[in-house]
Structure formats: C-alpha cells, structure tokens
Amino acid sequence: MNHRIIPKDSLIILQVGGLSELILHQQNDITDKRISIDKINDNIANAVLGLINTVDNGIIIIMNLIDPYETPGYAMLIANGNDNLKLSSMISHINSKLWRLMTIKGYDNRQIRLFDLNGAIVDAIRGLNTNESFTYQQNNMTSLKAFDYAYYNQWYPSTFIHYKIAQKLVKFLEDL
Known part of the structure; x- marks a missing residue:
C-alpha cells in the first residue's frame, strides 16, 4: 500500500x-459459526493493519467491538x-484478539491507541433505564423523561x- 500524506494533527477513528453479522448468524442458526468469527477477526485485522502500515502522521484511535448485552x-x-x-x-474473544493485535503490531507506533468503547458505554448508561427503549407514549410524559432512558430503540443508544x-x-484524547 502507498503511504498517504496525512497532516500531523489529523485524527483517524475506526470503530x-x-x-450485525454475529447477530444475523444467531438468528439464522447457521451451523458453521466459527467461519463468521474468523472472518470478522480477519476483516478487523486487515483494517487495523492497513491503517498502521499506511498512515504515518496523526493519531489513530481504534474503538473495540461493542457488546450489546445491556440493550x-x-x-x-x-x-x-x-x-x-x-x-x-x-x-x-474478538476484542481480545484486537487487543493482542494492537499490542504486537501497534507497539512501535506511539500514535495508535485502543479506546475501550464498552467501558465508555457502561459508564454512560449507569443509572439509566436499559430494560426498555424510550417512547413518548407513556403516562406522565415530560421532556426530562427522555434523559432516563439509555436507548431510543431496541439496539441504538440515545443521543x-x-x-x-x-x-x-x-x-481519552486529552490524556494522550
């Protein structure tokens, strides 16, 4: 791959x-689930290594795969x-492979960091309603009730x- 000219103060974030592929496999009960995990790991590794090998300026932040267990x-x-x-x-398992990849391949590059998106989500939803998504169709609705809910639908976090x-x-960026 060719090296790209990136301004020194650039910020690249890859989540x-x-x-969705993991969930789709579960819903369709596909028998060879190992292929799916390996393919996801390979795709993540290719994307991360592609950034490490082609970008030589700026800061690269890699966000791990989210775990939707609270949705x-x-x-x-x-x-x-x-x-x-x-x-x-x-x-x-996928996130631990990403961590190992970042430790081994990204070690020499001081401009690449792994941001724990799951930790940020756990901190963000603490104390909020995660059992149901927000709806305007409820008794005693006020504009402030929207701030009590972590999700605006079944899967996606609120603004x-x-x-x-x-x-x-x-x-995280300020502490780099």
Missing part, C-alpha cells in the same frame, strides 16, 4: 464492526432462544449516551 433488543434475542452462541463471549461517550473520547 470496528461485525456485530433491550439483546434481552428479546435471548428471550426468543437465539443466544445459543453466547454473543458476549464471542465479542470478548445523550452518544454525548457521554464523546466526552469520554475527548478525555
């Missing part, structure tokens, strides 16, 4: 993916008997949670 949608997934693969265990994650990321 690794693969969660209302995950509770529904388990209730329907679709967690036969133990999604959290697979995500933990308030995104704001708290952004605050953690800014603090």
Whole structure:
C-alpha cells in the first residue's frame, strides 16, 4: 500500500464492526459459526493493519467491538432462544484478539491507541433505564423523561449516551 500524506494533527477513528453479522448468524442458526468469527477477526485485522502500515502522521484511535448485552433488543434475542452462541463471549474473544493485535503490531507506533468503547458505554448508561427503549407514549410524559432512558430503540443508544461517550473520547484524547 502507498503511504498517504496525512497532516500531523489529523485524527483517524475506526470503530470496528461485525456485530450485525454475529447477530444475523444467531438468528439464522447457521451451523458453521466459527467461519463468521474468523472472518470478522480477519476483516478487523486487515483494517487495523492497513491503517498502521499506511498512515504515518496523526493519531489513530481504534474503538473495540461493542457488546450489546445491556440493550433491550439483546434481552428479546435471548428471550426468543437465539443466544445459543453466547454473543458476549464471542465479542470478548474478538476484542481480545484486537487487543493482542494492537499490542504486537501497534507497539512501535506511539500514535495508535485502543479506546475501550464498552467501558465508555457502561459508564454512560449507569443509572439509566436499559430494560426498555424510550417512547413518548407513556403516562406522565415530560421532556426530562427522555434523559432516563439509555436507548431510543431496541439496539441504538440515545443521543445523550452518544454525548457521554464523546466526552469520554475527548478525555481519552486529552490524556494522550
């Protein structure tokens, strides 16, 4: 790959993916689930190594794969008997491989860091309603009730949670 000319003060953030593929495999009960995890690991490694090998200026932040165990949608997934693969265990395995990759390949590059997105999410949702998603159709609705809910639908965090994650990321960057 060719090295790209990146200004020294650039910031590149990569949030690794693969969660939808893991959930899709569980819902469809695909028998060869190992291929899916290996493919996700390979795709993550290729993306991270591609950044490490081609970007020589700026700061690169890699965000790990999120674990949706607190989402209302995950509770529904388990209730329907679709967690036969133990999604959290697979995500933990993928994130540990990412951590090892960053430790081995990113060690020499002082400009690349791993941001623990799961830790930021746990801190952000602490004390909020994670059992159900927010809806305007409830008794005694006030504008402030929206701040009591961590999720605006079955899977996605509210804007308030995104704001708290952004605050953690800014603090993380300031501490570099």
